[in-house]
Amino acid sequence: MLALTMGDPAGIGPEIAQGAWRALRGELPFVLIGAESMGRPVDSVAEAASIFAEALPVLPVALPVAPAPGRPDLRNAPAVIESIARAVELFRDGDVGGVVTNPIAKSVLKQAGFPHPGHTEFLAALYDAPGREVMMLAGPSLRVVPVTIHLSLREAIDRLSTEEIVRVARTTDRALRRDFAIPAPRLAIAGLNPHAGEDGYMGMEEIVLIRPAIAQLRAEGIDASDPLPPDTMFTEAARARYDAAICMYHDQALIPLKTIDMANGVNVTLGLPLVRTSPDHGTAFDIAGRGLADPSSLVAALRMADRIARNRSIA
Numbered sequence: 001m002l003a004l005t006m007g008d009p010a011g012i013g014p015e016i017a018q019g020a021w022r023a024l025r026g027e028l029p030f031v032l033i034g035a036e037s038m039g040r041p042v043d044s045v046a047e048a049a050s051i052f053a054e055a056l057p058v059l060p061v062a063l064p065v066a067p068a069p070g071r072p073d074l075r076n077a078p079a080v081i082e083s084i085a086r087a088v089e090l091f092r093d094g095d096v097g098g099v100v101t102n103p104i105a106k107s108v109l110k111q112a113g114f115p116h117p118g119h120t121e122f123l124a125a126l127y128d129a130p131g132r133e134v135m136m137l138a139g140p141s142l143r144v145v146p147v148t149i150h151l152s153l154r155e156a157i158d159r160l161s162t163e164e165i166v167r168v169a170r171t172t173d174r175a176l177r178r179d180f181a182i183p184a185p186r187l188a189i190a191g192l193n194p195h196a197g198e199d200g201y202m203g204m205e206e207i208v209l210i211r212p213a214i215a216q217l218r219a220e221g222i223d224a225s226d227p228l229p230p231d232t233m234f235t236e237a238a239r240a241r242y243d244a245a246i247c248m249y250h251d252q253a254l255i256p257l258k259t260i261d262m263a264n265g266v267n268v269t270l271g272l273p274l275v276r277t278s279p280d281h282g283t284a285f286d287i288a289g290r291g292l293a294d295p296s297s298l299v300a301a302l303r304m305a306d307r308i309a310r311n312r313s314i315a
């Protein structure tokens, strides 16, 4: 059994939850933590399991304002956050094997006073482990991991460090072994600059920051590549040579992933005890409530959370 959060109730979360239930009703049970109107209300995870074949079970969270598709309301922000916190509580209590989150609108939560840039950082705070979180986006033909996450591009470059590259790559190596059952992971390390710096001619970060990190990783027995030119490391032939790409900033990682695998990409949080996945897309306010939302990425996220939970139980 998995817990699914509602995300922003004005986004596509509620309708893709129904779509995922239709796709998985005979296969993989989950319970939505959301408004009563989003499915059939239940009192417990056990009751959710017993009715899953008939309807999408919902553990209710009270929404102060009825959601209007495409029009997020700040007054619902506390309920959005409560849904995430309750899902984590269910995981901690052993009632569910993993948590899958529907998309939240970061700017809306920020306006409501939420201090975290996204789920990833919030979940680390709930585990009292800020700075241990790592974000992976995993699709059928590519896994990417940004070293810096929700920062402006300027700040991301300023904050890049050898220590962070080592921490993120080390966490990724461990997760590939334990969560993805890959016994000898191969990591591709992206350069930051055009042509991976061209021997310092087009930037020094590869020499000053990235190569020392690679030396440290190799000393630990981790299979890490030299800094790769970012413009050619995502071709089909290049992707066949690694299990995950360690990227230097958010868009360097997410642009190739979403271009190649948008419909089946999954966001996975590494580095925490929690099993957490999410669809790779956002709230899609522009199409919410119009019957256009594709639930495939959420279905992939639910399946991946289940697979990770099983891999951990036999590791």
Ligand SMILES: NC(=O)C1=CN([C@@H]2O[C@H](COP(=O)(O)OP(=O)(O)OC[C@H]3O[C@@H](n4cnc5c(N)ncnc54)[C@H](O)[C@@H]3O)[C@@H](O)[C@H]2O)C=CC1
Binding pocket: 012, 016, 102, 103, 104, 105, 106, 107, 108, 119, 267, 278, 279, 280, 281, 282, 283, 284, 285, 286, 287, 292, 293, 294, 295, 296, 297
């Ligand atoms: N895990 C999370 O909570 C995430 C939240 N977001 C949030 O989502 C909000 C909107 O972000 P955007 O950059 O506009 O990205 P988005 O992914 O919501 O939308 C980008 C485009 O893709 C389309 N799209 C997205 N998911 C779709 C689906 N399942 N089926 C059909 N079309 C789909 C949308 O209609 C839109 O045209 C932002 O507030 C952002 O913070 C974004 C990414 C992840």
Ligand SMILES: NCC(=O)COP(=O)(O)O
Binding pocket: 117, 118, 119, 120, 121, 254, 267, 278
């Ligand atoms: N672009 C990915 C993203 O925003 C997901 O963030 P999170 O809410 O999973 O931390």
